[in-house]
Amino acid sequence: MDKNGHPHSTDRVDIPPAPYRAAVGAPPGAEVFDLSALPRRAHGHGLDPYAAKRPAFHELIALRGGSLRCSLDFGACELTAGDWLWVRPGQIHQYDSDLASAEGIVVLFTPGFLTPATVEAARVDQPVWRAPLTPADADAAALDAVLRLLRSEYRRLADLPLEVQIDVVRHLLSVLVLRLSHAHGQGEAAASGTEAFRRFQRAVERDFARTHRVEDYAHALGYSVRTLTRATRSAVGSGAKAFIDDRVLLEARRLLWHTDLPATAVGDRLGFPDATVFTRFFRRRTGETPAGFRARARGRAGQGGDA
Numbered sequence: 001m002d003k004n005g006h007p008h009s010t011d012r013v014d015i016p017p018a019p020y021r022a023a024v025g026a027p028p029g030a031e032v033f034d035l036s037a038l039p040r041r042a043h044g045h046g047l048d049p050y051a052a053k054r055p056a057f058h059e060l061i062a063l064r065g066g067s068l069r070c071s072l073d074f075g076a077c078e079l080t081a082g083d084w085l086w087v088r089p090g091q092i093h094q095y096d097s098d099l100a101s102a103e104g105i106v107v108l109f110t111p112g113f114l115t116p117a118t119v120e121a122a123r124v125d126q127p128v129w130r131a132p133l134t135p136a137d138a139d140a141a142a143l144d145a146v147l148r149l150l151r152s153e154y155r156r157l158a159d160l161p162l163e164v165q166i167d168v169v170r171h172l173l174s175v176l177v178l179r180l181s182h183a184h185g186q187g188e189a190a191a192s193g194t195e196a197f198r199r200f201q202r203a204v205e206r207d208f209a210r211t212h213r214v215e216d217y218a219h220a221l222g223y224s225v226r227t228l229t230r231a232t233r234s235a236v237g238s239g240a241k242a243f244i245d246d247r248v249l250l251e252a253r254r255l256l257w258h259t260d261l262p263a264t265a266v267g268d269r270l271g272f273p274d275a276t277v278f279t280r281f282f283r284r285r286t287g288e289t290p291a292g293f294r295a296r297a298r299g300r301a302g303q304g305g306d307a
Contacts (some may be wrong), residue, residue: 006007007078008075008301014259015052015054015092015254015258015259016051016053017054017055018047018054018055018057020055020056020057020108020110021045021046023041026157026195027157027162027166028166029109029110029113030108030109030113030154030170030173031107031108031170032107032108032154032169033106033110034104034106034107035061035063035068035103035105036099036100037106038099039099049095049099050092050096051065052093052094053092053093054090054093055087055090055091056093056110056111057089057109057111058088058089058107058108058109058110058111058124058182059086059093059107060086060087060106060107060108060177061079061084061085061086061104061105062083062084062105062106062107062143062147063080063084063085063102063104063105064103065081065102066080066081066102066103067079067097067101067102068095068099068101068102068104069095069096070093070094071092071093071094072085072087072092072093073092073250074092074253074297075131075255077131079104080266082131082134084132084133084134084135084143084180085132085133089111092254092258103152106176107147107173107176108304110126111125113170114177118177121181122174122177122178122180124154125202126198127135133180135183136183137181139179139229140183142179143179146172147173147176150169150173150176153168153169153172153185165268184200187272194231196228196231196233197231197234199209199242200221200223200228200232201282202218202245203217204217204243204247204301208244208248208251208270209247209251209269211271212245212271213244214228214241217240225240228240229241244268248270248271248281249285249286250267252267252282252290253297255270256290256293256297257267257293257298263278263279263289263291263294264278266278267279267290
C-alpha cells in the first residue's frame with residue numbers, strides 16, 4: 001500500500017481465478033484424469049498447483065489411496081481412501097499436502113456442460129456441501145462403478161465422432177453427479193428447496209455486492225418479502241436477510257485473506273456505503289474487525305494452521 005492506502009501494483013487486489021482450459025484432444029467442457037497428473041496439468045497452464053485458486057469450473061476429487069489435505073472456503077478437509085470432494089465454481093480451494101502422496105481421480109467440468117435438467121435435479125449450481133463425503137457401502141460401490149466407466153470411456157474418445165464423445169461423457173457424468181447428490185442426502189434438501197428459494201439463491205449469488213436488502217430481491221423476483229423469508233428458512237434454516245448477509249460475509253473473508261485490498265476497498269467492493277458500516281457489519285457477524293480477522297487468519301496460515 002502507498003501512504004494513502006492505495007494498493008501498489010505488486011499488491012494482490014483480487015483472488016486469482018483459475019479458468020477452464022481444455023486439454024488437447026479432450027471434448028470441450030469436461031476432463032477425467034489421475035490425481036497424480038494434476039501438478040503437470042497446472043504447470044502446463046502456468047498455475048501453481050498448491051496455490052489458492054478460485055476455479056471457474058467444477059472439480060470432483062475421488063480419493064482411492066493415501067490421504068490428501070486441502071482447504072475449501074476456510075474449512076480444512078482431510079480426505080482418505082473412499083472420500084469424495086466437490087469443489088464448486090467460485091469457491092476458494094487449496095491443496096495443503098503433497099499430491100504425490102495420494103491416489104485418486106479428478107473430474108473437471110464447466111458449469112454449462114450438463115443439461116439443465118441434471119443441473120436442477122442434482123443441485124449442481126448450489127454449493128451445498130464443503131466437507132468430504134464418505135458414501136455408505138452401497139452408494140460407494142455404485143459411484144465407483146460409474147466413475148470407472150466414465151474414466152474408461154473418456155480414455156477411448158478417439159473411437160467416436162466428437163459430438164458422440166461429448167454426449168457419452170455428458171451422460172455418464174450426469175449419472176455420477178446425480179448419484180453423488182443422492183449419496184449426500186440431497187433428496188431431502190431438494191424437497192425443501194422451493195422454486196422461490198432457488199430463484200432467490202441464484203439472484204443473491206449474482207447481486208449480493210449490489211444490494212443487501214431482501215426487499216430489492218423480492219421486487220426483482222416478483223415475491224413478497226414474507227414469501228422469500230419463509231422459503232429460505234424452510235430450505236436452509238435461516239431467514240432471507242441472514243442468507244444474504246452470510247454470502248456477503250463469505251466474500252468479505254475471501255477478499256480479506258486472499259488479497260491485499262484495504263478493508264475500506266473490500267467494503268466498497270461489497271456494496272457498503274463506507275468503511276464504518278462495513279466494519280460494524282463484520283464485527284457484528286464475527287466478533288472481530290476486518291483487520292483483526294486478516295491478521296489472525298494470515299498468522300495461522302503462516303504457522304501452518306487452517307482457518
